[in-house]
């Protein structure tokens with residue numbers, strides 16, 4: 079547990095060295111050092127660290143594997159990919175995606191009007207844009223505008239109604255008609271928590287009857303030459319490669335049939351997204367059953383097989399995997415604000431001149447504890463504490479004695495667990511669970527890990543330092559929202575152990591990993607906590623650069639964003655200070671500027687931690 083299963087989930091992106099978690103890249107800075115550099119500038123609260131090299135790594139990986147598979151299978155079509163913007167629309171992510179993707183002609187996928195505008199303004203020259211999701215006439219017109227601007231854009235129709243609207247717009251407008259794709263409704267569904275996108279009862283796609291109808295509508299409107307793509311998407315975080323292969327067989331045959339029906343311009347098959355990322359921190363087993371190499375070679379092989387059998391030219395392959403590209407790049411770093419049983423620190427012991435004999439005995443046990451005797455002494459200590467608590471109830475010892483006894487026993491258990499860390503027994507495990515500690519983190523789970531709150535999706539969590547020490551405290555994490563759901567509780571089947579830290583003397587930082595997909599715009603402002611301050615770290619051979627992207631929204635901004643009038647609030651505060659009889663005339667200005675400082679900061683806690 080000392081390495082927090084880094085070897086399972088981190089894909090070699092991070093390594094532990096000298097007790098520190100470091101980036102496994104170029105100058106290999108530690109995350110602690112980066113965190114401290116940022117905090118040296120006065121930044122407090124949670125920090126979102128972005129590592130664009132990890133986006134590049136995933137893009138390179140995706141293209142390399144598919145290009146290999148194409149070569150090995152003597153496949154005649156090409157490989158193309160688009161990044162689905164819904165996964166992460168933040169500027170630094172789109173920048174990393176388009177910059178790293180330029181040499182591959184990596185494109186963007188949009189699922190709403192706002193995303194389409196973003197795609198139109200940010201896509202690399204000549205790279206494809208695909209548009210999925212429900213569309214009205216306006217959104218379809220946006221597609222015509224994009225096509226007329228020279229974009230390589232494909233509108234994927236999710237239903238016949240949309241196709242009819244496209245045909246109408248094409249008739250009445252003089253703008254260029256974009257490429258048209260058809261999303262097919264497959265009878266083979268996906269698997270896993272996000273499988274709702276596939277299957278006969280799926281939210282999207284045309285049935286075979288509708289596909290035939292679509293082809294005749296297009297023919298009638300003289301637009302069959304615009305039908306270039308067949309599309310399907312069976313769901314996110316695919317655990318099993320079986321369903322995607324079945325879906326591919328089905329969609330591949332639909333593609334071949336349509337070609338044989340005269341859809342001559344058809345040339346692309348878009349297999350959607352769904353490539354999985356490892357979030358598993360508690361099992362030695364991978365949570366999905368394929369590698370990217372197997373995935374790409376299965377896709378290429380199957381398509382070649384289907385097309386060869388039907389005598390149809392090999393189509394270009396498109397993928398829209400988003401989670402796979404974006405999840406690893408972002409790490410949330412949160413300071414721990416408090417350990418709730420800090421009171422059990424040894425330095426809180428206050429012995430008297432003369433202590434009750436049982437307390438003296440506990441003291442001796444504690445001092446003499448070693449690896450050989452600790453189980454025996456531990457049993458004695460557990461016995462003594464029972465007796466001491468009874469003595470307290472009967473009025474024979476006072477509150478100070480009881481406090482000393484509790485601290486001593488707590489520390490005897492802790493030290494024994496430490497001494498026996500490599501030889502645990504059931505008894506020790508149970509004792510450990512009793513020593514469970516609540517760590518208060520300066521963050522909001524609703525804002526930064528909404529999928530934990532909403533779907534029970536766990537993310538790898540580990541401290542950034544002290545990794546040379548075995549963590550012994552079973553930990554539950556509490557966030558600073560006033561909501562009991564803002565908690566990652568200790569689970570025996572998925573235990574998180576953290577270090578015993580005296581926060582009066584040092585800081586303790588936790589990292590939450592693989593949070594770069596979906597979490598950011600899904601995150602909500604519960605309690606009016608905002609998106610955390612965000613930093614992009616470019617690592618090079620000599621060191622690294624931190625660019626400070628944006629500090630999280632300040633307090634007055636979050637209030638105005640939900641509809642309050644900025645000057646009304648400021649004027650009210652101002653006049654209340656002016657009229658206050660509790661604030662002296664001379665302090666009024668200082669009080670006002672103090673208030674203004676607070677309003678211009680984010681709402682996370684700003685204690686030394």
Ligand SMILES: *Cc1c(COP(=O)(O)O)cnc(C)c1O
Nearest residue numbers: 311314315351352398399400401
């Ligand atoms: C969400 C979505 C994707 C991305 O899925 P990932 O699991 O993130 O790869 C791709 N295509 C479509 C149509 C989607 O709706």
